[in-house]
Amino acid sequence: xxxxxxxxxxxxxxxxxxxxxxxxxxxxxxxxxxxxxxxxxxxxxxxxxxxxxxxxxxxxxxxxxxxxxxxxxxxxxxxxxxxxxxxxxxxxxxxxx
Numbered sequence: 001x002x003x004x005x006x007x008x009x010x011x012x013x014x015x016x017x018x019x020x021x022x023x024x025x026x027x028x029x030x031x032x033x034x035x036x037x038x039x040x041x042x043x044x045x046x047x048x049x050x051x052x053x054x055x056x057x058x059x060x061x062x063x064x065x066x067x068x069x070x071x072x073x074x075x076x077x078x079x080x081x082x083x084x085x086x087x088x089x090x091x092x093x094x095x096x097x
Contacts, residue, residue: 022056022060024045
């Protein structure tokens with residue numbers, strides 16, 4: 001059930017979405033390197049059976065590994081340099097009146 005409260009701008013609600021099995025497996029992969037332990041962690045996070053998580057884990061293993069293997073340092077020459085990612089909002093065109 002969503003929680004709601006009133007602000008000066010009106011009523012606000014928060015939806016609580018349960019994590020998917022893929023998200024739970026990705027979180028478990030960050031906690032432990034053993035695939036069997038990852039399945040147990042994900043099952044305990046979601047409160048579902050091990051067999052259901054194992055089935056999804058077999059299918060999702062390549063996707064989760066590729067998502068976690070993002071390089072944190074880019075090498076140029078001899079010394080590694082940190083990679084800085086900046087997100088900027090797109091410029092909006094304003095029509096003249």
